[in-house]
Amino acid sequence: MPRSKSGLNEFDLIRRFFVPLTKNAPGAFALSDDAAILSVEPGRNLVVTTDMMVSGVHFLPDTAPEDIAAKLLRVNLSDLASMGAVPESYTLSIALPKSDSSANEAWLKRFATGLSDEQNIWDISLVGGDTVSTPGALTLNVTAFGSVPVGGELRRSGAVSGDSIFVSGTLGDAALGLNALKGDISGLAREALDYLVSRHRRPSPRGALGRRLAGLATSTIDVSDGLAADLEHICEASGVSATVDVSKIPLSPIARSLLDQDGNHLNAILAGGDDYELLFTASSRNEEALAKLSVELDLPITKIGHIQGPKKDEKVRILDINGQTVNLASGGYRHF
Amino acid sequence: MPRSKSGLNEFDLIRRFFVPLTKNAPGAFALSDDAAILSVEPGRNLVVTTDMMVSGVHFLPDTAPEDIAAKLLRVNLSDLASMGAVPESYTLSIALPKSDSSANEAWLKRFATGLSDEQNIWDISLVGGDTVSTPGALTLNVTAFGSVPVGGELRRSGAVSGDSIFVSGTLGDAALGLNALKGDISGLAREALDYLVSRHRRPSPRGALGRRLAGLATSTIDVSDGLAADLEHICEASGVSATVDVSKIPLSPIARSLLDQDGNHLNAILAGGDDYELLFTASSRNEEALAKLSVELDLPITKIGHIQGPKKDEKVRILDINGQTVNLASGGYRHF
Numbered sequence: 001m002p003r004s005k006s007g008l009n010e011f012d013l014i015r016r017f018f019v020p021l022t023k024n025a026p027g028a029f030a031l032s033d034d035a036a037i038l039s040v041e042p043g044r045n046l047v048v049t050t051d052m053m054v055s056g057v058h059f060l061p062d063t064a065p066e067d068i069a070a071k072l073l074r075v076n077l078s079d080l081a082s083m084g085a086v087p088e089s090y091t092l093s094i095a096l097p098k099s100d101s102s103a104n105e106a107w108l109k110r111f112a113t114g115l116s117d118e119q120n121i122w123d124i125s126l127v128g129g130d131t132v133s134t135p136g137a138l139t140l141n142v143t144a145f146g147s148v149p150v151g152g153e154l155r156r157s158g159a160v161s162g163d164s165i166f167v168s169g170t171l172g173d174a175a176l177g178l179n180a181l182k183g184d185i186s187g188l189a190r191e192a193l194d195y196l197v198s199r200h201r202r203p204s205p206r207g208a209l210g211r212r213l214a215g216l217a218t219s220t221i222d223v224s225d226g227l228a229a230d231l232e233h234i235c236e237a238s239g240v241s242a243t244v245d246v247s248k249i250p251l252s253p254i255a256r257s258l259l260d261q262d263g264n265h266l267n268a269i270l271a272g273g274d275d276y277e278l279l280f281t282a283s284s285r286n287e288e289a290l291a292k293l294s295v296e297l298d299l300p301i302t303k304i305g306h307i308q309g310p311k312k313d314e315k316v317r318i319l320d321i322n323g324q325t326v327n328l329a330s331g332g333y334r335h336f
Numbered sequence: 337m338p339r340s341k342s343g344l345n346e347f348d349l350i351r352r353f354f355v356p357l358t359k360n361a362p363g364a365f366a367l368s369d370d371a372a373i374l375s376v377e378p379g380r381n382l383v384v385t386t387d388m389m390v391s392g393v394h395f396l397p398d399t400a401p402e403d404i405a406a407k408l409l410r411v412n413l414s415d416l417a418s419m420g421a422v423p424e425s426y427t428l429s430i431a432l433p434k435s436d437s438s439a440n441e442a443w444l445k446r447f448a449t450g451l452s453d454e455q456n457i458w459d460i461s462l463v464g465g466d467t468v469s470t471p472g473a474l475t476l477n478v479t480a481f482g483s484v485p486v487g488g489e490l491r492r493s494g495a496v497s498g499d500s501i502f503v504s505g506t507l508g509d510a511a512l513g514l515n516a517l518k519g520d521i522s523g524l525a526r527e528a529l530d531y532l533v534s535r536h537r538r539p540s541p542r543g544a545l546g547r548r549l550a551g552l553a554t555s556t557i558d559v560s561d562g563l564a565a566d567l568e569h570i571c572e573a574s575g576v577s578a579t580v581d582v583s584k585i586p587l588s589p590i591a592r593s594l595l596d597q598d599g600n601h602l603n604a605i606l607a608g609g610d611d612y613e614l615l616f617t618a619s620s621r622n623e624e625a626l627a628k629l630s631v632e633l634d635l636p637i638t639k640i641g642h643i644q645g646p647k648k649d650e651k652v653r654i655l656d657i658n659g660q661t662v663n664l665a666s667g668g669y670r671h672f
Contacts, residue, residue: 027381032573033492034415034558035385037484040376045363048463049371050479052429054470079370093388093477127384134390136472141429143386143479148373156369222370237368 010131013105017112018092021119021126025089028127036127038089040147047146047153049079055138060181065107067201068140069114074205075224076144077122078276081210082222084154085146089127093141095134122207154213154220154280159238163218163281163307166290168206168299170252171227173199175272176265185258192254199252203276208297210278216289217280226273228316228328234281235307235315243317244305246270246326270318271328281307346467349441353448354428357455357462361425364463372463374425376483383482383489385415391474396517401443403537404476405450410541411560412480413458414612417546418558420490421482425463429477431470458543490549490556495574495617499554499643502626504542504613504635506588507563509535511608512601521594528590535588539612544633546614552625553616562609564652564664570617571643571651579653580641582606582662606654607664617643 014031022028027037040046053072055061073090080087092115096104119125124144177200179185180193188196206222213220219238221230227249231242249269251259259265282290287303294301318326350367358364363373376382389408391397409426416423428451432440455461460480513536515521516529524532542558549556555574557566563585567578585605587595595601618626623639630637654662 029491029493032569034418035383035421035482035489037419037489038382038384039486040382042378046374046376046382047371048374048427048479048481050427050429050464050466050477052431052466052468052475052477054431054468054472054475056471057469082370083373085371091384091386091479093386095388095390095475128386130386130388130477132388132390133393134473134475135392136390136475137470139388139390139431139470139472139475141386141388141466141477143384143427145384146371150375153373155365157365233368 013108014131017108018126018129021112021115025125025127028125031128036091038127038145043150044147045150045153047080047083047085047148048143049076050141050143051075051079052139052141063201065110066114066117069111070118070202072140072142073115073118073122073124074203074276076142077205077207078203078222078224080144080146081205081207082154082220082278083146083148084152084210084214084220085148086211087122087124087144087146087207089125090142090144091127092129094129095132095139097138098133098135152214154210154217156219156221156234156237158218159234159240159281159307160218161240161307161309162283164284164287164303165231165242165244165279165281165305165307166301166303167223167227167250167277167279168209168301169204169275169277170250170255170300171223171275171277172255172265172269172272173252174203174274175268176255176258178274179268195252195254200274203274205276206278206299209293209299212293213278213280216286217282220278220280223275223277223279224273226271227279228270228318229273230279231316234279239310241308241311241315241317242305243308243319245319247321248302248304250300250302266326267328270326349444350467353444354462354465357448357451361461361463364461367464372427374463374481379486380483381486381489383416383419383421383484384479385412386477386479387411387415388475388477399537401446402450402453405447406454406538408476408478409451409454409458409460410539410612412478413541413543414539414558414560416480416482417541417543418490418556418614419482419484420488420546420550420556421484422547423458423460423480423482423543425461426478426480427463428465430465431468431475433474434469434471488550490546490553492555492557492570492573494554495570495576495643496554497576497643497645498619499617500620500623500639501567501578501580501615501617501641501643502637502639503559503563503586503615504545504637505540505611506586506591506636507559507611507613508591508601508605508608509588510539510610510612511604512591512594514610515604531588531590536610539610541612542614542635545629545635548629548633549614549616552622553618556614556616559611559613559615560609562607563615564606564654565609566615567652570615575646577644577647577651577653578641579644579655581655583657584638584640586636586638602662603664606662
């Protein structure tokens with residue numbers, strides 16, 4: 001690896017754009033071997049996750065290459081965060097459209113710059129990859145690696161009746177940002193639009209929080225499919241049900257203002273997805289510890305509901321301020 | 337993971353087709369968590385490789401799903417073999433064309449059956465994945481994991497002047513098989529065609545050999561880009577040059593017969609690629625040990641040339657029976 005057949009001089013572009021991204025990973029052998037070596041410290045396990053992104057499905061085709069690089073890595077880092085893992089490295093596969101090789105080269109240059117910036121932010125390194133050509137859409141796959149103490153990983157399956165439900169940060173901004181990009185929200189001030197779009201394009205994986213939740217959280221997931229759908233995943237894995245109080249859901253001032261203007265935005269907030277906040281359950285006796293952690297990490301942690309015993313239907317109930325069940329327009333996020 | 341948005345009921349198809357493939361991997365958590373856990377035994381390192389395959393680029397669009405599954409895994413297992421690693425597990429990402437969801441379902445069913453058969457042959461397990469939709473071509477990515485004793489991995493970079501060059505099995509069959517599928521070779525008997533096509537569709541990763549080459553081989557690579565190109569990779573990584581004697585290259589009786597009929601087939605044999613045999617260098621004092629290993633593994637190991645000191649140009653010289661340099665029509669394999 002990496003093998004490469006995309007019409008460009010692949011070995012050359014790998015040398016120029018991707019080998020420099022491996023400089024902090026001796027086990028990548030500067031991409032000059034068939035595979036990479038990952039060492040795992042004694043007492044730790046490796047955590048692995050993979051995500052594929054397709055142009056026109058997971059990002060708009062005119063998205064800046066740097067933003068695609070950021071989202072691709074951050075989506076994977078969010079999965080590692082929700083397992084409580086320390087991120088370490090990743091492999092990258094790219095299927096480049098056959099079209100114009102100089103356009104591909106310009107795109108790759110910006111994409112690799114974006115990856116480099118992200119590597120510096122998150123302290124991770126490329127360790128391997130593959131570059132191929134495609135007659136279809138630009139397609140990217142990252143497999144990301146982290147580590148956790150043996151037995152210390154966070155799971156979806158430990159929620160028990162009586163637990164409280166918490167979420168980090170604010171929900172809905174990313175989905176509202178996407179809706180704004182698609183022209184479905186008008187009249188936004190420039191700063192408001194920029195904020196929402198940035199939350200859509202560059203989610204913040206909550207790794208620092210995830211790594212501190214061992215011993216505190218009983219179940220954890222990252223909000224990628226939307227609050228309602230991801231809470232349902234926790235309920236399924238744990239064999240419980242959940243009730244969420246809509247009025248408790250943490251919103252940014254901009255999301256709050258949009259919701260005040262038009263109640264239909266609630267759907268984006270509850271089911272929009274792509275928030276990449278951590279949603280977790282914990283015993284209420286850990287509330288004080290979580291409040292301290294929130295201050296320490298400078299990250300809001302908000303209690304939004306509670307866990308009950310298993311129910312046959314309606315695993316997740318979302319109640320409005322009148323105690324009435326909110327019906328979602330769709331059960332979860334469907335990408336555009 | 338796995339997140340899934342391909343028009344089908346993704347959670348349902350993951351449950352039906354992919355969760356059963358994780359039954360021997362407790363760290364996969366039956367695909368119900370955000371990431372998988374890989375344990376690595378003390379004293380061993382993890383080896384990781386990744387390969388992406390695109391319909392119409394890496395396989396003909398009418399290839400049977402079972403054959404695609406086999407090739408996808410075996411190509412990755414061959415990379416692990418060339419590092420001397422014991423294969424353990426893999427993640428899989430699939431971008432499914434949006435088209436017809438019942439066609440996708442039928443395809444996935446056969447593809448998963450193929451994966452299951454391969455898992456049984458090679459003793460590996462699915463540990464995670466992602467399923468997405470694409471407006472373009474079916475695209476598959478596997479990231480495969482193996483393990484080696486710490487410091488025991490085979491590399492491309494250890495060849496020294498005076499070493500002999502060896503290759504396992506026979507070369508050229510896969511490229512001739514592809515040429516036959518494309519209609520470029522006529523008059524083949526049914527059995528001969530079947531043999532060549534099978535070598536193209538279902539390469540045999542040489543894991544048993546790779547795991548025995550530690551301490552014997554000075555450099556190792558798998559023949560994916562073609563003998564000439566892959567030997568050049570070894571020369572570049574090792575800072576040496578190489579001479580190959582064409583008459584020594586091991587050929588199957590069918591490839592031999594085709595070459596006798598038409599000398600132009602030599603190009604497929606030297607530069608066709610996709611052989612997935614192991615190409616390696618070793619001191620001549622290890623020849624006897626390699627001969628014994630060949631008998632033990634029931635796998636031909638053939639000496640085809642020797643390594644010399646570095647040369648500025650022409651890192652790899654291929655000599656015909658008259659001692660004349662063979663000029664290749666192309667430097668390496670270009671996929672159709």
